[in-house]
Amino acid sequence: MTATHIELAGVGKVFIRDLQQTVALKQVDLDIRQGEFVAVVGPSGCGKSTLLRLVTGLTPATSGVVRVAGEEVSGPRSDTGIVFQRATLVDWRDILGNVLLQIQLRGLDVKAYRARAESLLDAVGLGQFMDRFPFELSGGMQQRAAIARGLIHQPTILLMDEPFGALDALTREQMRLDLETLWTRDRMTVFFITHSIDEAVLLADRVVVMSPRPGTIDRIFEVDLPRPRGLGARVDPRFADLVDKITRIFLERGVFDDHRPSLVA
Template sequence: MTEPDRDHSPTASPAPSRPGTTIELERVTKVYGAGALAVQALSPISVTLAPGQAVSVVGPSGCGKSTLMRLIAGLEAPSSGTIRVGGRPVAGPLEDLGIVFQRDLLLDWRDVLGNVLLPAEIKGLAPAAARRRAAGLLAELGVERFAGHYPWQLSGGMRQRVAIARALLPSPTLMFLDEPFSALDAMTRDQMNVLLQQVQSAEHVTTLLITHSILEAVFVADRVLVMSGRPGTLLDDIAVDFPRPRRLSLRETPEFSAIVRRIREQFVRTGDLVG
C-alpha cells in the first residue's frame, strides 16, 4: 500500500532550473598528524567551481584527491584556509550532496528500489513522490528492470548505477564521485562514462568526479583540475567545452587528444608519469 504524499514534506522531484551552488576554496591546506609523523596532504589550493559544472579532478595516487573531496563535503576540516559552499562556510557534513564511492556500499538485505529509497527514509521525504523519483532515476540509469533484485544479483556496473540513483534521489545540487568506476572492466567503464555525462546534464547537478583516468576525466567534464603529487596542489585547470551529449568517438578526435596530451605532459614534467 502506498502512503499519500504529505504536503509539508520536502519534495523529491528534480528542479532543473534551480540556481545551483558555488563552491569556493581559498588557500585550503590539509596536514594529517603532527610533528615528525605529519603528512602534508594538500598545499594551498584556491579554486571556484560554478553551479552546474561537471568538474573532474585527476592526479597521481596519494596526491590528496579524496582529501580534497572530503574537505569540501564537510567530512573533515581543513588545516587552514576557507571553503564556502553556496556562500556559506562549510561547518559540517553537507546536506545537499550525494556521494558515490568506489565501493558502492549498497545494503545487501534491501532490493534495488529499497536501496535507492534509503535517503528518502533518512530525510523523511514524501514516500509516493520519492517512489516516483526512484522509478524515474532507475529508468534514466537503465536499471528499471532490476528494481526488485538484490545487490548481490547485479554486476559491478549495475551496482554503481544503483549507487548513483541513490545519491541523486533527494535531487541534491551537488554530487561527488570518488573513483566510482575504478573497479569496473574497461568496456563497462566506458559505458558508465557515457551514462554519467547524460545523467549529469539531465539532473543539472554540480559534479565533482575524482579519477585516475585522464580519458575519463576529460570525457565527462566541463573542466578538469590537474593535481600534482603530494603535497597536492593545482597544476592546471582546463576548460573542456565539447558539446553534449558526448559519444565515445569523441575520444578519437584531435581536439580531445590534445587535452589528454596536455594533462599527460604535466605528469611527465612532475615525474608522476613516465613519458
Template sequence: MNNLQDQGISGVPIEIEGVSKIFGPELEKPFRALKEVTLSIKAGEFVSVVGASGCGKSTLMLMVAGLLQATTGRISVDGKPVTKPLTDVGIAFQDHLLLEFRTAMQNVMLHADIRKLPRRQIEERAKDLFAQLRLERAMDKYPKQLSGGMRQRISLIRSLVHDPSVLMMDEPFGALDALTRLQVRMDLEALWMRRRPTVLFITHSVEEAVGLSDRIIVMSPSPGEVVDDIRVELERPRPITLGDAPEFGAYVDRIHHHFERLGVLHGMGKLPQHA
C-alpha cells in the same frame, strides 16, 4: 539563482580558498597531504580532479563535503561556509556500498528514509531514474543478483534521488571493466545534463575526465597542489568514441605532459636507475 534554474541548472557555486590539510599536526613528523588550494567552481559545472595516488584529491573532496576539516583556508558552498557535513549533496564512491539484504529499490529508499524526505515523491523520482538507466527489472533484485555495472548505477541513483545541488564522486568507475565504464560514463553525463548539479569528480583516468568534464584540475604529487586548470571545449553530449576528435587527444597529451614533468609518468629510457 532563478536565472540558473530557468536554464535547467540546479547546482550551486563552490569556493575553495587557500585550503590545505595536514594529518597529525601534533606529531613529530606530520603528513602534509594538501598544499594551499584555491578553486572557484561555477553553479552547474562538471569539474574533475586528476592526479597520482596520494596527491590529496579525495581529501579535497571530503573537505568540500564537510566530512573532513581543513587545516587552513575556507570552503563555501552556495555562499555558505562549510563547517559541518553537507546535507544537499550526493556522494558516490568506488565501492557501491549497497546493503546485500535489501533490494535495489530498498537501498535507494533507505537513503531517503534516513534523510526523512517525502517518501512518495522520492519513490517516484527513484522509479524515473531506474527507467532512465534501463534498470526497471533490477528494482526488486538484491545486489548479489546484479552485475558490477548495475550495482554502480544503482549507487548513482541513490546519490541523485534527492535531487542534490552538488554531486561528489570518488573513483566511481574504478572497479568496472572498460566497456561497462563507457556505458556508465554516458549514463552519468545524460543524468547530469538533465538537471546540471555541480559535480566534483575524482578520478585517475585522464580519458574519463576529458570525456565528462567542463574543467579538469590537475594535481601535483603529494603534497598536492593545482598545477593546471583546463577548460574542456567539447560539444555535449560527448561522442562514444572520444578519440576520433583531435581536440580530445590534445587535452589528454597536455595532462600527460604534466605527469611526465612531475615524475608521475616515466617515458622510455627514463626509468629510475637502481644499484
C-alpha cells in the same frame, strides 16, 4: 556569468598520526560554477579524495576555507549527493529499497520519492531490476544503483570519488555515457575525482590537474568538446590534444616513466 557554487580558498590539510605530520593539501584555490562539471585528476596520494571530503564536510580543513553557495562548510550538507568507488549497497534490501534508504535515513516521506527513484533507475538502465538484490547484480549495475541513490534527494551538488575505478573498461564507458546524460538532464554541479585522464577530459567542462603530494593545483584546462560527447568524442583531435597536454605534465613531474627499454636490438 554563472554564480560560484563551490569555493576553496587557501585550503590546506595536514594529518597527524603518532606525532608524524603528513601534508596532504597545500594552498588550494578553486571556484566551481553552478551547474559545472569539474574533474580532478592526479597521482595516487596527491589529496584528491581528501579534497572531496573537505567539500562534503566530512573532514575539516586545517587552513583556508571551503564554501558552498556562499556558506562556510562546517559539516555534512543536505544538498549534496555522494558516490564512492564502491557501491556500498545493503544486502538485505532490493535495489529500489537501497535507493530509497537515503530518503528514509533523512526522515523524508519515502512514498513521495518512490516515483523519482523508479525514474532514476530507469535512467541508468535498471528499470527491470528494481526488485533484485545486490548480490544478483554485476558491479557495474550496483554502481548505477549507487548513482541513483546519490541523486534521489535532488541534490544541487554531486560529489564522485573514483566512482568507476573498480569497473571493467566496457562498463566504465557505458557509465560515463549514462552520467553525462543524467548531468545534462538535471544540471547539478559535479565534482568528479578520477585517475583516468581520458575519463576526465570526456566528462568535464574543466579538468583540474593536481601535483604530487602535498597536493596543489598544477593546471586547469577548459575542455572544448561539444556535448553530448558520445563514443565519437575520442576521435576528435581536440580530445587527443588535451589528453597529451595533461600526460606531458605528469611526465615532467615524474609521475610517469616513459624511459622504457627499446624492443629493437
